[in-house]
Amino acid sequence: MKAVRFHAAKDIRVEDVPAPSQKLGANDVLIRPLVTGICGTDLHEYIAGPIVTPQTPHVYTGATNPQILGHEFSAIVADRGSAVSNVKVGDRVSIQPLISPRNDYYGRRGLYHLSEQMGCVGLSWAWGGMAEYAVVNDYNVAGVPNSVSDVQAAMIEPAAVAVYAVDRGGVTSGSTVLISGLGPIGALTLLAARAAGAAVIFVSEPNAYRRNLAKQLVPDAICLDPTKDDVPAFIREHTEEGVGVDVAIECVGLEASLNCCAASVRRQGKVVQTGLHMKPASINAMLWALKDITVEATWCYPVQSWPRIIRMVEAGLLPVEKICTAEISADDVVAKGFEALLDKSVNHMKILVTI
Structure with a gap:
């Protein structure tokens, strides 16, 4: 079968690899991926990896490079193991890609995403979304209704990051919020903040295309260019008694952005660190x-x-599809996908891949 595999930095190949065995474990689900997003994590691997893809067997999953990429994706159930009861053959699903023990310290507390042994479909698992078929656990699949499109179903994973950020910030009806950095996660966080009821939303983003996109997503968003505007001063001037925002969410992973958030938030406000920092700040x-x-x-x-996020999308509260800027075939994944995202002369937000 065809698959997109990461070998090393600047070395992603479209290859013919063996398909999954038809002999499934009791809790296994065989899926046929439909649409897969290229994530910032994938991009970091392409630029400077291996970072999270395993060079030696993963402590829990046993996976090693070369790694089939793709952890933001929708799929159709092609087969299921004897103990699988949450989906049936033919169901469309959104993939929750985290894989971890159910019985370690964090698993026993339902904090599966914090396990020190956690793996991830498309990053540290034998299979990924950029292939004709994959095998995942039954807990990795969530059925989606007919009213949720394949693209929307693929976007549930990055939307989960954004909704978690808004939840941790305690954003509620009437909140004032700063979103610092409008990459894909920042854009989804903007949508999630509005869905949570934020009344005033400031966006700090140096890229003019992305500021314009923010206005398309949330027309009354107040967009600032941190290379020209004094963001904390502007926010103080435009919040009640000059106190600053209730919540500032850092979505880019830069020191300057984090410090801007701390300077912009009111006393006893919250700063949420969602962007991944590649070095100490x-x-x-x-x-x-x-x-x-x-x-x-x-x-x-x-x-x-x-x-919950599937319901938000279905209700129109979280129009995740609006940040998708291109859909390409797997054969073009390097030139029209990874390289396009790195080309500063080309404006893209989220590129989706189909096999």
Whole structure:
């Protein structure tokens, strides 16, 4: 079968690989991927990997490179093991890709995303979404209704990151919010903040295309260019008594962005760290103390959030498809996918791959 596999930095190949065995374990689900998103994590692997893809057998899954990519995807159930009861053959599903023990310290507490042994479909598992077939566990599949499209179903995974950030920030009806960085996660966080009832949303983003996209997603969003605007000063001028926002969500993983969030939030407000930092950040800890703020850091998402987010999408509260800018074939995945996302002269947000 055809598959997109990561071998090393700048070495992603479309290859013919053996299909999964037709002999399934009791809790296995054989799926046929439909649409798969290229994630920032995939892009980091392409630029500088291996980072999270395993060079030696993964401690829990046993997977090693070359790795079939793809952890944001929708699929159709092609077969199921004897003990699988949550889906049937022919069902369309959204993939929750995290794989971890059910009986370690975190698993016993339902905190599966925090397991120190956690693996991920498409990153540290034998299979991924950029292939004709894959095998996952029954807990990795969530059925979607007919009113949710294949593209929307593929976008549930990154949307889960965004909704978790908004939840951790305690965003509620009437909240004032800053979204710092409008990549795919920032854009989805913008949508999630509005869905949660945020009344005033500021967006800090240096890229003009992405600021324009923010206005398309949430027309009354107040968009600022941090290379030209004093974002904290502007926010103080445009919030009640100059106190700042209730919640600031950092979505890019840069020191300057994190410090902008701390400077923009009100006293006893919350800063949510969602962007992944590739190196240590210097912060003004005294400012954090003087403002008595709470800093929430997030890792992935609670895996139990899939049904809730699917309902949000179905109800039109979370139009995740609006951040998708291209759909390409697997044969073009490097030139029109990874390289296109790295080309600063080309404006893309989320590129989807079909096999």
